[in-house]
Amino acid sequence: MPLLVVGSIAIDSIHTPTEVRENILGGSATHFSYAASFFSGVRMVGVVGEDWQEEHTQLLADRGIDTSGIEVEEGGKTFRWTGKYHNNMNDRDTLEVHLNVLENFSPTLSEEAARCPFVFLANGSPTTQMKVLDQMTGPRLVVADTMDLWIEIEHDQLKKLLSRIDGLVLNDSEAKLLTNEENLVRAGQKVLDMGPKFVVLKKGEHGAMFFSENETYVMPAFPTPDVVDPTGAGDSFAGGMMGYLSEQNNFDPKTLKEAMGYGTVVASLIVEDFSLDRLKGASRDEIDGRFDKYRQMLSF
Numbered sequence: 001m002p003l004l005v006v007g008s009i010a011i012d013s014i015h016t017p018t019e020v021r022e023n024i025l026g027g028s029a030t031h032f033s034y035a036a037s038f039f040s041g042v043r044m045v046g047v048v049g050e051d052w053q054e055e056h057t058q059l060l061a062d063r064g065i066d067t068s069g070i071e072v073e074e075g076g077k078t079f080r081w082t083g084k085y086h087n088n089m090n091d092r093d094t095l096e097v098h099l100n101v102l103e104n105f106s107p108t109l110s111e112e113a114a115r116c117p118f119v120f121l122a123n124g125s126p127t128t129q130m131k132v133l134d135q136m137t138g139p140r141l142v143v144a145d146t147m148d149l150w151i152e153i154e155h156d157q158l159k160k161l162l163s164r165i166d167g168l169v170l171n172d173s174e175a176k177l178l179t180n181e182e183n184l185v186r187a188g189q190k191v192l193d194m195g196p197k198f199v200v201l202k203k204g205e206h207g208a209m210f211f212s213e214n215e216t217y218v219m220p221a222f223p224t225p226d227v228v229d230p231t232g233a234g235d236s237f238a239g240g241m242m243g244y245l246s247e248q249n250n251f252d253p254k255t256l257k258e259a260m261g262y263g264t265v266v267a268s269l270i271v272e273d274f275s276l277d278r279l280k281g282a283s284r285d286e287i288d289g290r291f292d293k294y295r296q297m298l299s300f
Contacts, residue, residue: 002041002115003246005032005239006107006132007122007145008079009046009070014229014274015084015095021229024275025056026081028122028145031232034276035239035266036120037063038284040246043113045069045132047105049076059276069113076101089227090204109135118246120238121165123147126157133164141251143167143242145235151178163195166251169238171202172209184209185216198256200241202234210260215253219260222268222294229274233267236279240266240287265290 012026033044043066050072057067082096107128114135121129121144129144136142142165150158151174158178162168168191172184179190184201188211191199198212207220241263245251251259265287272278 002043002112003036003118003120003242004043004045004109004113004116005029005036005120005122005242006045006069006109006129007032007120007124007235008102009048009052010079010081011051012080012231012275013082013096014231015082016089016229017085017087019228019274021274025059026231026275027079028124028232028235030060031235031270031276032120032122032239032242033060033065034063034279035236035263035270036243036246037065037239038266038282038287039240039243039262040118042066042243043069043116045071045107045109045113047071047073047076047101047107049073049078049101052078059280066112069107069110071105073101083231085230089230092230107132107135117141117249118242119143120242121145122235122238124150126150126154126161130157130161130164133161141166141245143169143238145169145238146174148174148177159194162191165196167198167200168196169200169202169234169241171204171234175199175201188216200260202237204230204233207264208237208260210256212253212256217257219257219264220298222264222290222297224268224272226272228272228278230271231275233271236270237263237267239263261294262287262291265294 007029008027010027029046077100079102080098085092117140119142123145175187179187181187201209241259244259244262
């Protein structure tokens with residue numbers, strides 16, 4: 001089933017303890033779309049500037065991603081982010097952020113995009129995310145991402161958004177900030193009380209926690225020693241999860257748990273190289289093979 005994602009498209013510069021990569025493809029919608037494309041058709045909506053290279057669009061199109069929703073703003077510059085990872089490869093510092101064309105982006109959906117039954121509102125302003133929802137025509141499943149910035153400066157708008165979505169994906173520190181709870185179980189349950197039917201708390205190298213009215217469980221990360229660049233791991237996790245749900249055209253408890261597993265596996269792949277380089281060489285067979293190993297790892 002068609003899957004819509006609306007979010008950032010970026011040019012990143014990444015500093016790790018061993019290497020620096022300048023001007024590489026990034027952004028929440030980019031990582032999400034590429035990950036989801038192994039499972040489902042994806043319609044991608046975002047904005048770029050005149051500095052955007054056509055080869056990036058072609059890379060996405062070659063994966064079957066519908067790029068017609070990528071808006072090129074004349075005279076503008078693409079959103080840029082520069083980050084530096086600590087030696088543990090978990091913590092990072094943001095060195096530079098230039099919102100550029102993203103600052104005033106107001107998505108306008110095509111009729112085809114507005115009819116997508118599965119929707120992911122990638123990290124962005126809750127106000128913008130609700131503008132997307134206002135254009136949708138009866139989606140079956142809507143999941144959103146958020147971050148500490150929006151929790152702090154658009155708290156009321158975020159609370160309104162939570163009453164309109166089915167699922168929320170956020171990391172552990174963001175859940176604590178949103179709920180003023182240090183205990184993650186209490187934090188997850190409090191977020192659930194704010195409106196969504198399920199909540200996924202990402203915990204980086206420690207996996208993810210799932211909360212719904214009837215279930216609470218923890219899914220560990222897939223053990224990989226080859227962490228080269230963690231950028232986009234969370235977005236790729238969401239892409240794998242939503243892509244699988246769209247492929248199955250279902251989001252019952254069993255399918256959701258499988259989707260969490262596929263999200264975990266795709267995230268374990270993308271961290272093994274910079275930008276999308278690892279996923280470029282991946283296949284669905286490889287993803288399924290790693291998923292089978294992950295399933296065996298959880299069986300006892």
